[in-house]
Amino acid sequence: xxxxxxxxxxxxxxxxxxxxxxxxxxxxxxxxxxxxxxxxxxxxxxxxxxxxxxxxxxxxxxxxxxxxxxxxxxxxxxxxxxxxxxxxxxxxxxxxxxxxxxxxxxxxxxxxxxxxxxxxxxxxxxxxxxxxxxxxxxxxxxxxxxxxxxxxxxxxxxxxxxxxxxxxxxxxxxxxxxxxxxxxxxxxxxxxxxxxxxxxxxxxxxxxxxxxxxxxxxxxxxxxxxxxxxxxxxxxxxxxxxxxxxx
Amino acid sequence: xxxxxxxxxxxxxxxxxxxxxxxxxxxxxxxxxxxxxxxxxxxxxxxxxxxxxxxxxxxxxxxxxxxxxxxxxxxxxxxxxxxxxxxxxxxxxxxxxxxxxxxxxxxxxxxxxxxxx
Amino acid sequence: xxxxxxxxxxxxxxxxxxxxxxxxxxxxxxxxxxxxxxxxxxxxxxxxxxxxxxxxxxxxxxxxxxxxxxxxxxxxxxxxxxxxxxxxxxxxxxxxxxxxxxxxxxxxxxxxxxxxxxxxxxxxxxxxxxxxxxxxxx
Numbered sequence: 001x002x003x004x005x006x007x008x009x010x011x012x013x014x015x016x017x018x019x020x021x022x023x024x025x026x027x028x029x030x031x032x033x034x035x036x037x038x039x040x041x042x043x044x045x046x047x048x049x050x051x052x053x054x055x056x057x058x059x060x061x062x063x064x065x066x067x068x069x070x071x072x073x074x075x076x077x078x079x080x081x082x083x084x085x086x087x088x089x090x091x092x093x094x095x096x097x098x099x100x101x102x103x104x105x106x107x108x109x110x111x112x113x114x115x116x117x118x119x120x121x122x123x124x125x126x127x128x129x130x131x132x133x134x135x136x137x138x139x140x141x142x143x144x145x146x147x148x149x150x151x152x153x154x155x156x157x158x159x160x161x162x163x164x165x166x167x168x169x170x171x172x173x174x175x176x177x178x179x180x181x182x183x184x185x186x187x188x189x190x191x192x193x194x195x196x197x198x199x200x201x202x203x204x205x206x207x208x209x210x211x212x213x214x215x216x217x218x219x220x221x222x223x224x225x226x227x228x229x230x231x232x233x234x235x236x237x238x239x240x241x242x243x244x245x246x247x
Numbered sequence: 248x249x250x251x252x253x254x255x256x257x258x259x260x261x262x263x264x265x266x267x268x269x270x271x272x273x274x275x276x277x278x279x280x281x282x283x284x285x286x287x288x289x290x291x292x293x294x295x296x297x298x299x300x301x302x303x304x305x306x307x308x309x310x311x312x313x314x315x316x317x318x319x320x321x322x323x324x325x326x327x328x329x330x331x332x333x334x335x336x337x338x339x340x341x342x343x344x345x346x347x348x349x350x351x352x353x354x355x356x357x358x359x360x361x362x363x364x
Numbered sequence: 365x366x367x368x369x370x371x372x373x374x375x376x377x378x379x380x381x382x383x384x385x386x387x388x389x390x391x392x393x394x395x396x397x398x399x400x401x402x403x404x405x406x407x408x409x410x411x412x413x414x415x416x417x418x419x420x421x422x423x424x425x426x427x428x429x430x431x432x433x434x435x436x437x438x439x440x441x442x443x444x445x446x447x448x449x450x451x452x453x454x455x456x457x458x459x460x461x462x463x464x465x466x467x468x469x470x471x472x473x474x475x476x477x478x479x480x481x482x483x484x485x486x487x488x489x490x491x492x493x494x495x496x497x498x499x500x501x502x
Contacts, residue, residue: 263465266454266458267458267462269407269451269454269455269458270454270455270458270459270488271455271487271488271491272491272495273407273410273451273454273455274448274451274452274455274488274492275491275492275495275496276410276414276495277410277444277447277448277451278448279495279496279499279500280413280414280417280435281410281413281435281440281441281444281445281447281448282441282444282445282448284432284435285432285435285436285440285441285444286436286441289500291432292499292500294421294425294428294429297421297428298421300498300499301418301421306498310414310418313411313414314411314414314415317407317408317410317411318408318411318412320404320407320408321404321405321407321408321411322408324401324404325401325404325405325408327401328398328401328402328404332388332398332401333385334383334385349408350408353408353411353412353415356415357415357418360415360418360419360422361418363422
């Protein structure tokens with residue numbers, strides 16, 4: 001009966017090394033432990049200098065995304081046993097600059113999200129006296145799936161295009177744009193499409209499809225992007241054939 | 248910051264429709280013309296039969312759409328395969344001209360061949 | 365790689381990885397992806413073969429017979445068989461992924477992906493039969 005499992009963790013301490021190194025730790029292999037539990041065990045008992053992000057440990061906050069044996073996962077939702085007998089190689093999410101150990105720099109990602117205007121855009125706010133903006137269950141279903149994103153950035157680590165084209169706005173940002181485009185209360189689709197049909201937008205995507213596979217919330221960013229391509233192409237033809245309308 | 252209007256939606260729609268047409272029609276055409284008939288599994292239709300068939304304007308239109316859109320489908324897909332698969336983004340212009348150019352030449356050649364019959 | 369060029373105490377150097385040139389050989393899913401993308405090469409090759417066949421037809425019965433004779437050579441048959449595999453792979457991947465891009469509605473309900481995929485395959489089958497029938501019988 002195996003009682004421990006080893007974790008090979010990528011360490012990067014900029015004051016001490018210019019290239020990351022791997023450090024091995026032996027942790028108890030418990031049935032109910034996820035990778036995050038093992039990291040906490042290391043931090044508490046073996047090596048207090050290990051740096052990583054985590055918060056809710058229940059798949060909601062999106063902080064603990066890392067690479068486990070080369071695949072982006074939420075470490076709070078990935079059991080150690082899956083990898084027995086081990087070892088498990090734990091690395092920071094790829095396609096992001098590494099600040100320290102398992103911590104990545106997400107500032108670019110946040111900038112990309114903001115560019116999508118992720119809020120309800122109105123041409124004109126309806127007066128308060130008219131009451132709230134109503135929505136039927138069917139209208140909610142249209143975008144609900146895309147609103148489940150927790151910004152864990154696993155899809156950015158899974159997407160080869162993000163790695164190749166650092167400017168590419170990326171899966172989560174485009175799915176977020178669609179979350180508002182498909183919302184019947186929103187009127188900002190045009191503004192978002194203006195950005196997304198240009199360089200670094202939807203047509204940068206070649207539909208590798210990995211973003212949807214790693215997504216812990218089944219948001220299906222790949223689907224969101226493909227639907228956007230079809231819609232933007234239809235818009236393009238419409239504005240070509242009907243240049244007078246639809247300003 | 249570039250301000251040019253992207254023409255990508257146009258190329259992508261050719262890629263998309265070409266992909267549909269190729270997926271639907273090419274396997275049958277390729278299997279019959281390139282495998283089944285040459286191997287003698289099916290008797291080859293006579294020259295006259297094929298000629299009258301192709302002289303029909305609907306057939307011509309069909310063949311034109313299949314050839315041209317298949318080429319544009321390739322052009323767009325292959326362009327990005329070169330960008331991403333071999334990281335040749337710096338040759339962007341050259342690759343785009345070569346890919347879409349080849350598709351255009353093929354399109355003109357098919358127009359010329361089909362309506363020159 | 366040089367380090368500490370812009371090192372400050374509170375904003376140390378980030379470590380940035382580079383994507384290797386042949387990134388797509390390391391993972392099965394990526395290899396499948398690149399194969400799917402390369403099916404387009406065979407699509408284009410066959411489009412040109414078809415064009416060439418029409419050109420031969422245009423040149424008269426003799427040239428056309430020469431072309432048919434070339435189609436019967438082992439090299440041609442081998443190439444066509446390889447191309448056929450790739451083109452079929454294109455069809456399969458295309459039909460399976462189509463529901464991601466295309467959303468059909470009946471009333472307010474979305475047509476399920478599986479139904480769309482089945483419809484795609486049905487259309488493929490019907491069209492193939494129609495093409496064969498027109499080519500050989502009509």
